[in-house]
Amino acid sequence: MCMIVKSILFFTSCSQFEKRFPRLRIVLEHISTAFGAEWVRRNPSNRLAATVTPQHLLCNRNDLLVGGLKPHYYCLPILKSERDRQAIMDAIRNDHQGRFFLGSDSAPHVRSRKESACASAGCFTALTTLELYAEAFANAGILDRLEQFASINGAKFYGLEPSEERVELVQWSEPIMQIPESVLVQDKDASETAQGEEADAGAASELRPFWAGSFLTWSVERISSSTMKP
């Protein structure tokens, strides 16, 4: 079945689950469509929520497809139209019930598996997750929504207290950081197949971060516990 049709039909199953398990909390991980955003927004129950990744807030399918196929923009659910991206942004803008929250889905597939005849799905966003969300929220003029989205809504939905830790995000007038073209990591699979010296040292593989080469105007400046004196 076509994967796009399948992702729409999924909502029928979701309805059935909701009816069958009336106390079950359901999170739609990484929504990518206007339909998904609307589904969550209009749901009469407060047991349904959704997470959104930075790539689905920053990009649309043109980033993946125009001018050549770019495997580092390939993730699942696949990036959708600009209309979908904007509808998700609007849902977050108007989210007064705390139904949308952060879910980065950072997927550290090594470069050789991304730049391949059968590329692995996923974007490696973990190096700059908060900065990416800050760029997306600032571009959309909804920075006032970022704290709820990143730190409050998810905890509340799961019946937890928000974290005691604080992060301070700073916006600079000039770009403050360029996302590196690649980083080296220990690759367990490569280590297992490597021989001799390379195996002893643990084989290193390259990861290409999402948005590599782009400049960020946001930085995480401080991480502290609220009980610590500034």
Ligand SMILES: O=C1C[C@@H](C(=O)O)NC(=O)N1
């Ligand atoms: O849901 C997922 C899983 C992830 C991964 O590879 O870990 N990659 C994706 O693109 N989506």
